[in-house]
Amino acid sequence: MFEILKKQELNPTVTLMEIAAPLVARKAEPGQFIILRVDEAGERIPLTIADFDREKGTITIIFQIVGATTEKLNHLKAGDHLQDFVGPLGTPSHVEGLKKVAVIGGGVGCAIAYPVAKKLHQLGCEVHTIVGFRNRELVILEDSFRAVSDKFVMMTDDGSYGEKGLVTNALQALIESGETYDEVIAIGPLIMMKFVCKLTEKYGIKTMVSMNPIMIDGTGMCGGCRLTVGGKTKFACVDGPDFDGHEVDFDEAMERASMYKDFERHQYEETCNLFQKEVH
Amino acid sequence: MANMSPKKNEMPVQKPDVRNKNFDEVALGYTEEQAVDEANRCLGCKHKPCVGGCPVAIDIPAFIGKIKERDFEAAYQILQKQSSLPAVCGRVCPQETQCESRCVRGIKGEPVAIGRLERFAADWHMKNAKEAPAKVPSNGHKVAVVGAGPAGLTCAGDLQKAGYEVTIFEALHKAGGVLVYGIPEFRLPKAIVQREIDTLKELGVKVDTNVVIGKTITVDELFEDGFEAIFIGSGAGLPRFMNIPGENLKGVYSANEFLTRTNLMKAYTEDSATPIVHARKVAVVGGGNVAMDAARCALRLGAEEVHIVYRRSDAEMPARREEIEHAKEEGVIFDTLTNPVEILGDEHKFVKGMRCVRMELGEPDESGRRRPVTIEGSDFVMDVDAVIMSIGTSPNPLIHNTTEGLETNKRGCIIAEEDTGLTTREAVYAGGDAVTGAATVILAMGAGKNAAKAIDRYIQGK
Numbered sequence: 229m230f231e232i233l234k235k236q237e238l239n240p241t242v243t244l245m246e247i248a249a250p251l252v253a254r255k256a257e258p259g260q261f262i263i264l265r266v267d268e269a270g271e272r273i274p275l276t277i278a279d280f281d282r283e284k285g286t287i288t289i290i291f292q293i294v295g296a297t298t299e300k301l302n303h304l305k306a307g308d309h310l311q312d313f314v315g316p317l318g319t320p321s322h323v324e325g326l327k328k329v330a331v332i333g334g335g336v337g338c339a340i341a342y343p344v345a346k347k348l349h350q351l352g353c354e355v356h357t358i359v360g361f362r363n364r365e366l367v368i369l370e371d372s373f374r375a376v377s378d379k380f381v382m383m384t385d386d387g388s389y390g391e392k393g394l395v396t397n398a399l400q401a402l403i404e405s406g407e408t409y410d411e412v413i414a415i416g417p418l419i420m421m422k423f424v425c426k427l428t429e430k431y432g433i434k435t436m437v438s439m440n441p442i443m444i445d446g447t448g449m450c451g452g453c454r455l456t457v458g459g460k461t462k463f464a465c466v467d468g469p470d471f472d473g474h475e476v477d478f479d480e481a482m483e484r485a486s487m488y489k490d491f492e493r494h495q496y497e498e499t500c501n502l503f504q505k506e507v508h
Numbered sequence: 509m510a511n512m513s514p515k516k517n518e519m520p521v522q523k524p525d526v527r528n529k530n531f532d533e534v535a536l537g538y539t540e541e542q543a544v545d546e547a548n549r550c551l552g553c554k555h556k557p558c559v560g561g562c563p564v565a566i567d568i569p570a571f572i573g574k575i576k577e578r579d580f581e582a583a584y585q586i587l588q589k590q591s592s593l594p595a596v597c598g599r600v601c602p603q604e605t606q607c608e609s610r611c612v613r614g615i616k617g618e619p620v621a622i623g624r625l626e627r628f629a630a631d632w633h634m635k636n637a638k639e640a641p642a643k644v645p646s647n648g649h650k651v652a653v654v655g656a657g658p659a660g661l662t663c664a665g666d667l668q669k670a671g672y673e674v675t676i677f678e679a680l681h682k683a684g685g686v687l688v689y690g691i692p693e694f695r696l697p698k699a700i701v702q703r704e705i706d707t708l709k710e711l712g713v714k715v716d717t718n719v720v721i722g723k724t725i726t727v728d729e730l731f732e733d734g735f736e737a738i739f740i741g742s743g744a745g746l747p748r749f750m751n752i753p754g755e756n757l758k759g760v761y762s763a764n765e766f767l768t769r770t771n772l773m774k775a776y777t778e779d780s781a782t783p784i785v786h787a788r789k790v791a792v793v794g795g796g797n798v799a800m801d802a803a804r805c806a807l808r809l810g811a812e813e814v815h816i817v818y819r820r821s822d823a824e825m826p827a828r829r830e831e832i833e834h835a836k837e838e839g840v841i842f843d844t845l846t847n848p849v850e851i852l853g854d855e856h857k858f859v860k861g862m863r864c865v866r867m868e869l870g871e872p873d874e875s876g877r878r879r880p881v882t883i884e885g886s887d888f889v890m891d892v893d894a895v896i897m898s899i900g901t902s903p904n905p906l907i908h909n910t911t912e913g914l915e916t917n918k919r920g921c922i923i924a925e926e927d928t929g930l931t932t933r934e935a936v937y938a939g940g941d942a943v944t945g946a947a948t949v950i951l952a953m954g955a956g957k958n959a960a961k962a963i964d965r966y967i968q969g970k
């Protein structure tokens with residue numbers, strides 16, 4: 229069992245938790261993820277390692293409440309325990325040797341982008357961060373990003389905070405203003421990553437994306453997380469989750485992500501009802 | 509008095525049209541009377557030909573002799589000298605090609621039902637034995653075992669009984685390997701596997717789930733942590749795909765994913781949070797035990813039609829005969845000499861069909877089996893909405909990639925000495941599917957046993 233040491237609501241649908249997992253903390257690197265189960269009947273879900281503390285033996289996760297499992301997870305509090313917590317899984321992000329990078333985070337993807345930006349900053353790389361949210365209420369990790377960024381741009385879809393527009397608008401503006409990047413790292417919804425890649429392809433800038441297909445084991449055993457990258461089948465859990473965005477078949481990935489939509493909606497409603505009943 | 513009936517005592521089973529709707533065990537096991545009657549068919553041959561067919565050389569006439577005498581506990585004690593999982597092997601061993609294929613009674617009729625008797629004695633012991641296994645005092649040496657499948661469990665049990673402090677590291681949240689995530693409940697009840705694991709824990713074996721060796725801890729770090737030897741029983745869990753168009757459509761699964769969702773995550777139970785596509789018509793591609801299990805699970809999950817699509821003929825199917833027969837009885841349709849060439853999707857990228865070609869058997873290939881060749885112009889579309897790829901697995905490269913000096917062959921299998929399991933790296937042993945590629949429970953168990961002996965010799969000789 230793995231104790232929840234801290235819980236903090238970052239916005240109405242995004243929560244941060246710090247979990248005691250010394251073995252995972254000992255090895256964790258930015259870009260890697262864990263798989264957890266909330267309880268004995270629960271599903272295995274992957275979440276990125278948003279931060280880690282080797283000395284304290286803790287792992288920070290930041291999750292958005294999107295369905296049954298994340299809803300259940302959000303009902304736990306500090307002092308409660310998770311049934312299972314395994315990691316670090318996946319290949320760490322390649323950050324060595326980069327001199328100047330644009331890190332782009334969309335929505336809860338910012339939780340995945342933050343540890344990468346932090347690591348780049350620690351390695352002395354110049355980091356330009358662009359983060360995008362639907363509106364002001366959903367903004368997360370602003371201060372954390374500012375602390376590790378040489379340049380920081382906040383975008384909201386409705387203009388309620390920062391500049392109005394999409395992250396691609398901001399990236400294009402930076403590039404057109406003469407900024408050059410060794411690499412762009414884009415992490416967020418598939419559709420966002422797809423359009424960032426379209427843009428950077430035009431300018432010939434290498435772009436890494438972090439893919440998050442449905443996973444079960446996270447060790448290469450089920451093949452459920454497979455993607456087409458450069459015309460070849462790859463398993464996101466072992467070959468990734470980071471891939472060269474210009475090679476990823478995003479359309480296929482978007483289709484596969486919707487495989488269990490109906491089932492998930494049903495489970496979510498059941499879980500919500502369950503918790504409502506408990507409250508009454 | 510010998511029973512000279514040419515036929516085995518029939519195994520009581522659930523009726524096909526009942527069992528194909530539930531996940532309860534299909535074969536119900538012999539009663540004491542049936543077991544004794546079957547045991548009496550054994551002639552107790554002095555030269556014991558049957559023993560030569562058993563990979564771990566169980567003293568078959570001796571244990572059957574005890575069943576004749578109704579001393580069932582003694583029968584069990586003989587079994588457990590060679591096998592740490594008799595309740596499992598009695599159920600899933602391919603007996604017809606092993607022990608039973610050598611039985612003299614098989615010359616003029618059916619062989620003695622050795623597997624069923626093994627299962628009977630093991631089940632009897634589980635039900636009736638009370639005393640907890642005796643803990644052996646520690647000799648102060650620590651050994652790590654990677655993977656809680658039959659190879660790892662056996663190796664751990666034997667070492668613990670020899671006084672070692674053993675820790676098993678398992679990547680999944682549950683111990684048991686293929687026995688829990690692959691082989692379905694209706695063929696091997698999970699309670700039996702759990703019981704074996706609980707017994708090991710009572711002996712003092714530590715089981716650390718949620719630890720991926722190569723990720724959470726590396727082999728080198730295990731040595732740094734004070735383990736003096738390591739046994740790798742990580743299995744062959746990497747699924748293969750056919751690399752045909754349409755394989756990434758929604759509704760195409762690897763057998764591993766389908767079986768894991770169904771068995772490990774219990775997608776068939778009401779309260780499971782794990783989704784599974786409840787398909788109308790399912791094609792399972794392949795002809796091994798894994799394919800049979802996937803097909804029979806799909807039926808039980810409510811599919812109207814389930815096809816086994818296999819490119820050779822019925823006779824070449826690698827699955828156990830009993831499983832093939834059970835699948836047929838339950839209503840699985842066999843399309844042999846048929847090979848998929850493309851999976852077709854609808855406008856939402858869900859599977860809507862599979863284009864196949866008919867095959868015929870040509871000259872024998874390297875494996876000695878006749879090579880299937882495509883019949884030109886024979887292609888047709890099979891109406892299915894789910895496809896389960898069950899064309900084999902290979903060992904996962906994770907440990908190899910993170911362990912210096914641990915060599916694998918070109919199929920990705922860890923190179924290990926046959927009778928000791930010693931790998932190319934000192935103090936690292938390996939066995940089971942990780943070394944042989946996908947094989948059988950009994951071979952994995954045998955490899956775990958041999959490695960335990962070798963590890964004991966190695967540590968005592970240091």
Ligand SMILES: Cc1cc2nc3c(=O)[nH]c(=O)nc-3n(C[C@H](O)[C@H](O)[C@H](O)COP(=O)(O)OP(=O)(O)OC[C@H]3O[C@@H](n4cnc5c(N)ncnc54)[C@H](O)[C@@H]3O)c2cc1C
Binds near residue numbers: 276294442485
């Ligand atoms: C490598 C990786 C890292 C991730 N990191 C984060 C993170 O840091 N923060 C975060 O909020 N989310 C992250 N996700 C997504 C997160 O796993 C899903 O939001 C979560 O599984 C949803 O589960 P649910 O039961 O609450 O929702 P569901 O109702 O089951 O699903 C909602 C959506 O989540 C996706 N999903 C469902 N099950 C899985 C699964 N087993 N694996 C992957 N995706 C699934 C589906 O596409 C679905 O549309 C990551 C996913 C991957 C693969």
Ligand SMILES: Cc1cc2nc3c(=O)[nH]c(=O)nc-3n(C[C@H](O)[C@H](O)[C@H](O)COP(=O)(O)OP(=O)(O)OC[C@H]3O[C@@H](n4cnc5c(N)ncnc54)[C@H](O)[C@@H]3O)c2cc1C
Binds near residue numbers: 745950
């Ligand atoms: C569906 C199916 C049906 C079968 N039916 C039969 C049958 O009827 N009869 C028969 O004899 N055989 C059958 N087999 C084959 C048999 O199950 C295997 O040969 C046997 O389980 C191999 O045992 P093993 O211990 O080598 O590996 P496994 O049982 O595969 O166990 C390996 C374990 O190691 C764990 N692991 C892997 N990598 C790591 C890591 N890096 N760190 C930590 N843990 C790790 C895995 O999670 C797993 O639990 C079947 C197999 C399948 C898949």
Ligand code: SF4
Binds near residue numbers: 564
């Ligand atoms: S372990 Fe398998 S091969 Fe050996 S006697 Fe038992 S059933 Fe036969």
Ligand code: SF4
Binds near residue numbers: 549553557610620
């Ligand atoms: S060969 Fe058959 S009859 Fe002879 S001892 Fe073995 S099981 Fe009994």
Ligand code: FES
Binds near residue numbers: 448450453454463465
């Ligand atoms: S999650 Fe199973 S292979 Fe990647």
